[in-house]
Amino acid sequence: MDEKLTLEELIPKFAVKQNIVQTDADAFVCSFLALIVEGLKRDKYVRVNGLGTFKLIDADLGEGRVVFVPESSIRDAVNKPFAHFQAVELKDTVRFSDVEEEVKVASDETSSWLDKDETKDEQTLECQEKVSSVNGADDKESQGDYEKNELQHDEKVGDAKSNTHWYLFAAILLAGIIIGGGIMWGILSGGMSGVSESDDSLDGSVVDTAFEDSVRLVACSNKDSISIDAQVHDTIETNKRTIDSIISSTTEDKDEIDYLSDQVVYKITGTIEKYTIKKGSTLSKVAYRYYKNKKLWPYIVMHNKNVIVDPNNVPIGTELSIPVLTPVD
């Protein structure tokens, strides 16, 4: 069989099929083709039922271009070997190196393909290039072969993007570590601040409140409360020396408080004194203040069951009775 089906072969076939004389068939085919040309000249558009549509499209150089768009039935008949294939949606991760990729704005895929294949319209190409370059910035799709420059640009953009991404990630990580470290340090030093509050930093304007406490402590431990209390209250503004002596005496007193280990089980055998929760104080701090061991706060809770509702949230002003702890053998 010949590669080409020409009119010489077509007309006899046609004559046999229609059971007519070959000259008639020849004449019919000739007038058929002539009429198409006529129609194109007149309307720039000829539709032949059962075959397709011929169009005369205006091209750039003032020359019309003849385009044929087959009817869908004809198209399907020719495409029969591939008819069972269907378009499928791909996931973003799926990439093929050997398949051409491109970006379309229009969803009418088939007809625009026909147009493009038939006319190779430069405007279409330009349009697509524009689209892809716009698209290149935010979408890392690779484009057609004829857009290699665009593609390289795309990749650069992609690389830059991933680089900045890493910087961002590292910065966030670093910030997280710093903040975490700060919080840890805050917690650790916060536990110690109870000491410094009462022992070291008893000077300046904060003296007042801290004093009263220490004074009370002294008062209670010395069983001499009224006179000393009165004395302190009288002299606290006027006589600094007295205060200083009291400070030294209280600090001495506090230093005398022994460290109580948390490895030992204790028994509550009484109350040392009352302690009122102030702003910033915690049960741990109170425990440290009296036992030099902040891990012993549960004993305070145990001793103040009627006052403390929630050990994690003891309101300011709560009056606690500090238990006396004696080791159980």
Added chain:
Amino acid sequence: MNGDEFLKLLSEKTRCDEKDAARMVASLSDIIVGGLQDGRSVSLQGFGTFDVKKRLERIITNQTTGKRMLYPPMLMIGFRPSEQLKEKVNVTRE
């Protein structure tokens, strides 16, 4: 010129009724399509050539939906007008 008008003019030209013209056009189309299905190109002298091209499979990203579609390979009918047809069509335009 739509299909009906084409058939009407064709029947006038060939001096047969419209039904015969439609039947003959259909069988002519059949022969052309049959030739294309056999993988041959159909060359109509003085008019143009129909041929079959295989369009490769390709991935098309729809920008509006962002979907990536894999379109299968397809056999497509192409038409190349002959020089004479081009001349004839463009004569009236100049």
